Amino acid sequence: MRVSTLVASLATAVSAYDDFLNEPDTGFQSYLSSTNWTEKSRPLLKDIRGVPDFDFAARQSLTDQQYAFYRTAAAGEWSYRNNLKAWEKARVRPHQLASITGLNETMGVSILGHNFSAPFFISPATRAGYGDEERGELNFVDAAADEDILYVAALYATKSIEEIGAQRKKRGNTIFQQIYTNGNLSVTWDAMKRAEAQGVKAFVWTIDAPGTAVRHRAARYDTTNANAATSVLSWDLLDQLREHTKLPIILKGITTVEDALRAVEAGADGIWLSNHGGRQADYSPSPLEIAYEIRRNAPEVFKKTEVIADSGVRYGSDVIKLLALGVKAVGLGRPFLYSNVYGPEGPKKLIQILKNEILTDAAQIGINDLHNIPSRVRQPPAKSGQKSEFASYSQIEQDLGNASNGAMTTEKVGTATRETTVNDVALEAQAAATEKFGIATGTGAKDHRSVILEAAQETASDDVAHAARAMTVPGVITEAPIIDPTRRIMAEKTLIDEINDDLVDTTQTAVQSSTPGGPEATGDGPRRRNGNLFPVHSIPSVVDEIQRTIPGPQVDMVWGPRPIIRAIYEEFKAKNGLCTAHILPSRDDDEGDGDAY
Known part of the structure; x- marks a missing residue:
C-alpha cells in the first residue's frame, strides 16, 4: 500500500483562509439592503438563492448561543475553513457540444439497496429545535419524504427516536439511524433496539468522536457538546454491534486510507468519509482530500464497499467533485440546521436548490451521466509568468x-x-x-x-x-x-x-x-x-x-x-x-x- 506520510504545498497563492468565515459574498446582503429587510430579522425565504444563504439567515434568526453551537468547530477551526476552501483546489473541465439529454434520468442513487432521487442526503445534525422549537427534526423527516432523499437521524436529537419514527411511519420514507457507542454499552444496545422498532433501515456508527472536543466558540456560551459522554471505540466493537442487529452498519468518520482499508477488511457495509464538519480534530482533512487519498492509493475501496461523505458541502459542484472521485452520495449537516429557521419549508427549499445546482453544473461541464463522470476535474494551471503551484517534484x-x-x-x-x-x-x-x-x-x-x-x-x-x-x-x-x-x-x-x-x-x-x-x-x-x-x-x-x-x-x-x-x-x-x-x-x-x- 502506498500512503503518503507527508504532503506539503508551499504555494504563496494559497496563503490565507480568511477571505470569508462563513459564506462568500454573492451579493445577498447588498440585495437585502435594497429591500425592506432589517438587521437581525430573517430574510424572506423567496430571497434565498443558494445553500450558503441559509447560514446568513440563521445568524439573523438564532440567538448568539444557538448559532455558536451550530457554527462551532474544533480549536482554531482550520478544518472547518479548509472544508469550505478545499474545493478550490479542483477545477472542472467543461466539454462543449456534449449531449446531456439523459442527464436528469441519472440523478437517482441507491444507498445500501434503497433508492433515492438525488446523490445527497441530510446528515445527522443535532438540536434542530433551535431553528424550529416545535417541530425540530420532524421538518427533516418531512423534507426528505417530500423530495425523496435519505435522512440520517441524529442520536442526540431534539426529538426522541420514537417521535422521529412516528413521523417516518406517517410519511413512509427511508431513514438511517446514527449511533454512538456509549461508555455504558447497554445504552447503545437500547438505542439500537428502539430505532429498529421504528423501522430504520441501517445504522451509522460515528467513530470519530471519542468525547468532548476543544470547541472555543461554543464554550464561550457554556454550550456543551451533544455527544459529551465518552464513547467506547475499537475495531472489535464492530462485531459486538453486529450481534445486536442484522441491519447494515456504516462507519462514519473515516479520514485515512488505512482506516478505509481496515473497514473494508472488517466487512463494513459502508464507510463515511468525514471530519465531523471540522468539529472534532482540527487539521483533519476535508472529504475531498480523503477521497483523493483513497482513490490514489487504494481505489479498490470504492468497489468493495459503499462510500459516502460529508463536511463542507455547499454547492452542486462540490457534490460533483466527490462523485467524480467515486463517492456514491454526499451529506450536508449545518446547512439543514440553518434552513430549519424557516420551518418545514426551509429544508425542502435547500434540497430543491441543491438538486437544481447539481443538474445545472453537470450540464455546464458536459456530464451526461452522474454515475459515470469522465475526466472533468483537475487542478488549476500556472498563472501567466509564474511557476505552477502544482509544479511538483516528486508528486508521483x-x-x-x-x-x-x-x-x-x-x-x-x-x-x-x-x-x-x-x-x-x-x-x-x-x-x-x-x-x-x-x-x-x-x-x-x-x-x-x-x-x-x-x-x-x-x-x-x-x-x-x-x-x-x-x-x-x-x-x-x-x-x-x-x-x-x-x-x-x-x-x-x-x-x-x-x-x-x-x-x-x-x-x-x-x-x-x-x-x-x-x-x-x-x-x-x-x-x-x-x-x-x-x-x-x-x-x-x-x-x-x-x-x-x-x-x-x-x-x-x-x-x-x-x-x-x-x-x-x-x-x-x-x-x-x-x-x-x-x-x-x-x-x-x-x-x-x-x-x-
Missing part, C-alpha cells in the same frame, strides 16, 4: 517507484532468466536515480500517465496496477491536496549543509545534456533516455542545472533519494517562490525519513 515518486520495481523484475524463460525492463523515460530515470546521488528529471515525450500505463502492460505487478489506476481514473485530481501554509515542511539548514558536504565527497560521473544527441554516460555511470541526469556537486548546482537545461516554467518530475529531494526542493523554493513538494516513504522505509521534521 512513489507510484513510479512501484511501477519501476514491478517492471524491472526477473522472468524465467525456459531454463534461462532475463530482466524485463519497461523502456520508458520515467522508468529509466527512476533506475538512474538509484545510482548514488543521481537526480533525474523527466522531460521525455511521454507523460507520467503513459509511463505507468505502459508499465502496467508489461507486468502483472499489483503495485503497477495500483499505480496505473491511481493516475488514470476518470475525474481524479492529479495532485495532492493543499496543507495549511502554517504547517509547511522546512528542511533544516543543518541537513542541507550535511547533505552538501556528503555530496561534494561522493560526486558521480557524467553530466547528461538535455540536447538531443548529447553525450551518453559510459561505463558504470548512469544511463539516460529522453531525460536529463545531473550529478549532484551541491544542491544549489543541481537547481541551477535544472533551470538551465529544462525549458519552460515548470519542472514536471524529479526522482532521487528523498533527503536530497527535500534539500533540492528547499533550494528551488528559495529561488522561485512557488512550488509544491509531495514527499513519500518507500515500502521498505524503516528509518521513517519520509516523516515531517
Whole structure:
C-alpha cells in the first residue's frame, strides 16, 4: 500500500483562509439592503438563492448561543475553513457540444439497496429545535419524504427516536439511524433496539468522536457538546454491534486510507468519509482530500464497499467533485440546521436548490451521466509568468517507484532468466536515480500517465496496477491536496549543509545534456533516455542545472533519494517562490525519513 506520510504545498497563492468565515459574498446582503429587510430579522425565504444563504439567515434568526453551537468547530477551526476552501483546489473541465439529454434520468442513487432521487442526503445534525422549537427534526423527516432523499437521524436529537419514527411511519420514507457507542454499552444496545422498532433501515456508527472536543466558540456560551459522554471505540466493537442487529452498519468518520482499508477488511457495509464538519480534530482533512487519498492509493475501496461523505458541502459542484472521485452520495449537516429557521419549508427549499445546482453544473461541464463522470476535474494551471503551484517534484515518486520495481523484475524463460525492463523515460530515470546521488528529471515525450500505463502492460505487478489506476481514473485530481501554509515542511539548514558536504565527497560521473544527441554516460555511470541526469556537486548546482537545461516554467518530475529531494526542493523554493513538494516513504522505509521534521 502506498500512503503518503507527508504532503506539503508551499504555494504563496494559497496563503490565507480568511477571505470569508462563513459564506462568500454573492451579493445577498447588498440585495437585502435594497429591500425592506432589517438587521437581525430573517430574510424572506423567496430571497434565498443558494445553500450558503441559509447560514446568513440563521445568524439573523438564532440567538448568539444557538448559532455558536451550530457554527462551532474544533480549536482554531482550520478544518472547518479548509472544508469550505478545499474545493478550490479542483477545477472542472467543461466539454462543449456534449449531449446531456439523459442527464436528469441519472440523478437517482441507491444507498445500501434503497433508492433515492438525488446523490445527497441530510446528515445527522443535532438540536434542530433551535431553528424550529416545535417541530425540530420532524421538518427533516418531512423534507426528505417530500423530495425523496435519505435522512440520517441524529442520536442526540431534539426529538426522541420514537417521535422521529412516528413521523417516518406517517410519511413512509427511508431513514438511517446514527449511533454512538456509549461508555455504558447497554445504552447503545437500547438505542439500537428502539430505532429498529421504528423501522430504520441501517445504522451509522460515528467513530470519530471519542468525547468532548476543544470547541472555543461554543464554550464561550457554556454550550456543551451533544455527544459529551465518552464513547467506547475499537475495531472489535464492530462485531459486538453486529450481534445486536442484522441491519447494515456504516462507519462514519473515516479520514485515512488505512482506516478505509481496515473497514473494508472488517466487512463494513459502508464507510463515511468525514471530519465531523471540522468539529472534532482540527487539521483533519476535508472529504475531498480523503477521497483523493483513497482513490490514489487504494481505489479498490470504492468497489468493495459503499462510500459516502460529508463536511463542507455547499454547492452542486462540490457534490460533483466527490462523485467524480467515486463517492456514491454526499451529506450536508449545518446547512439543514440553518434552513430549519424557516420551518418545514426551509429544508425542502435547500434540497430543491441543491438538486437544481447539481443538474445545472453537470450540464455546464458536459456530464451526461452522474454515475459515470469522465475526466472533468483537475487542478488549476500556472498563472501567466509564474511557476505552477502544482509544479511538483516528486508528486508521483512513489507510484513510479512501484511501477519501476514491478517492471524491472526477473522472468524465467525456459531454463534461462532475463530482466524485463519497461523502456520508458520515467522508468529509466527512476533506475538512474538509484545510482548514488543521481537526480533525474523527466522531460521525455511521454507523460507520467503513459509511463505507468505502459508499465502496467508489461507486468502483472499489483503495485503497477495500483499505480496505473491511481493516475488514470476518470475525474481524479492529479495532485495532492493543499496543507495549511502554517504547517509547511522546512528542511533544516543543518541537513542541507550535511547533505552538501556528503555530496561534494561522493560526486558521480557524467553530466547528461538535455540536447538531443548529447553525450551518453559510459561505463558504470548512469544511463539516460529522453531525460536529463545531473550529478549532484551541491544542491544549489543541481537547481541551477535544472533551470538551465529544462525549458519552460515548470519542472514536471524529479526522482532521487528523498533527503536530497527535500534539500533540492528547499533550494528551488528559495529561488522561485512557488512550488509544491509531495514527499513519500518507500515500502521498505524503516528509518521513517519520509516523516515531517
